[in-house]
Amino acid sequence: MNNRGMRISARADYAVRAALELAAAGSEASLKAEAIAAAQGIPHKFLEGILGDLRRGGLVVSRRGGQGGYRLARAAESIAIADVIRVADGPLVSVRGVRPPELSYCGPAESLLPLWIAVRANVRKVLGEVTLAHVAAAKLPDEILSLAEDPEAWTNP
Amino acid sequence: MNNRGMRISARADYAVRAALELAAAGSEASLKAEAIAAAQGIPHKFLEGILGDLRRGGLVVSRRGGQGGYRLARAAESIAIADVIRVADGPLVSVRGVRPPELSYCGPAESLLPLWIAVRANVRKVLGEVTLAHVAAAKLPDEILSLAEDPEAWTNP
DNA sequence: ACTTTCCCTAGTAATCCGATAGGAAAACTA
DNA sequence: TAGTTTTCCTATCGGATTACTAGGGAAAGT
Numbered sequence: 001m002n003n004r005g006m007r008i009s010a011r012a013d014y015a016v017r018a019a020l021e022l023a024a025a026g027s028e029a030s031l032k033a034e035a036i037a038a039a040q041g042i043p044h045k046f047l048e049g050i051l052g053d054l055r056r057g058g059l060v061v062s063r064r065g066g067q068g069g070y071r072l073a074r075a076a077e078s079i080a081i082a083d084v085i086r087v088a089d090g091p092l093v094s095v096r097g098v099r100p101p102e103l104s105y106c107g108p109a110e111s112l113l114p115l116w117i118a119v120r121a122n123v124r125k126v127l128g129e130v131t132l133a134h135v136a137a138a139k140l141p142d143e144i145l146s147l148a149e150d151p152e153a154w155t156n157p
Numbered sequence: 158m159n160n161r162g163m164r165i166s167a168r169a170d171y172a173v174r175a176a177l178e179l180a181a182a183g184s185e186a187s188l189k190a191e192a193i194a195a196a197q198g199i200p201h202k203f204l205e206g207i208l209g210d211l212r213r214g215g216l217v218v219s220r221r222g223g224q225g226g227y228r229l230a231r232a233a234e235s236i237a238i239a240d241v242i243r244v245a246d247g248p249l250v251s252v253r254g255v256r257p258p259e260l261s262y263c264g265p266a267e268s269l270l271p272l273w274i275a276v277r278a279n280v281r282k283v284l285g286e287v288t289l290a291h292v293a294a295a296k297l298p299d300e301i302l303s304l305a306e307d308p309e310a311w312t313n314p
Numbered sequence: 315a316c317t318t319t320c321c322c323t324a325g326t327a328a329t330c331c332g333a334t335a336g337g338a339a340a341a342c343t344a
Numbered sequence: 345t346a347g348t349t350t351t352c353c354t355a356t357c358g359g360a361t362t363a364c365t366a367g368g369g370a371a372a373g374t
Binding site: 001002003004005006007008009010011012013016017020021023024039040053056057081085086087088089090091092093094095096097099101105106107108109110111112114115116117118119120121122123124125126127130134135136138139140144145147148149150153154156157 | 158159160161162163164166167168169170173177178180181196197210213214242243244246247248249250251252253254256258262263264265266267268269271272273274275276277278280282283287291292295296297301302304305306307310311313314
């Protein structure tokens with residue numbers, strides 16, 4: 001037995017947290033990488049690389065020099081958590097490295113493909129609907145809250 | 158940018174396919190590892206290790222020698238896909254290696270915890286409900302089918 | 315100029331992934 | 345009892361990935 005499962009990597013987690021810090025700062029103010037790193041307890045050189053990805057992905061804009069730093073490229077209401085994860089870490093869900101639609105199964109495993117598709121659809125339902133603004137304001141949509149409030153969702157196995 | 162995201166490993170995929178092959182064979186007949194490997198195109202020595210995990214996890218029973226092989230330990234209707242993945246690959250969903258309930262966030266990231274919980278709950282809704290019997294018979298529950306039939310679920314990003 | 319801050323390339327230690335090899339132990343066959 | 349079959353165990357492997365670190369160059373501001 002291994003200890004992986006479907007994992008959200010440190011990269012993805014850090015990327016979302018950094019983006020949340022930017023969302024909370026508002027779209028005028030810009031934050032320096034070092035400040036974000038300190039606020040969220042992220043290794044700052046590692047974070048710099050992640051912020052570079054967010055910039056190349058068009059989610060963030062940067063300025064260097066004295067009053068430089070990073071800020072969101074668009075409104076926090078228009079950036080889904082899924083957008084951040086995809087830009088920092090690649091496709092949301094993959095099976096054996098490839099995305100579900102490219103898979104092919106045979107025999108009794110044939111219905112596995114629609115199953116993985118359903119998993120991905122359900123992940124998207126959460127991460128594609130919830131925006132940085134939602135999380136930063138601690139106001140998750142009702143659908144999501146009702147998922148998270150179910151006590152059974154917090155039990156471990 | 159990386160190329161991971163939330164991945165279902167080869168181990169997990171292989172484990173489910175092997176279990177499906179056993180489910181399709183019925184609870185009387187037992188299949189040899191080599192036969193399963195050939196049917197599903199899985200490296201047989203790799204599969205042997207996975208079948209060992211399924212046995213230690215109590216999902217499968219084995220017999221050695223002449224008419225030996227593997228068969229399911231319980232009815233295929235009572236084994237969820239999530240059970241197979243957990244036994245072969247560890248916790249269904251984890252963030253940075255730890256399971257959501259053990260995380261703690263601060264500042265604007267505080268609502269990230271309920272968000273990951275919601276993701277996990279939605280993954281469980283699919284993988285915890287669907288059984289080996291469902292997939293092997295190609296008869297997914299209606300809830301799942303309606304997720305998988307949405308054309309938008311098949312589009313890539 | 316000079317400082318600040320982003321930006322880029324490279325490196326690294328540890329871990330994991332997917333796979334392979336060889337044989338010991340058990341069960342069946344005859 | 346001898347011999348075959350199949351599971352079971354341990355050990356190893358190259359290569360990729362993860363999570364970081366180091367060092368410096370390029371731009372922007374003062």
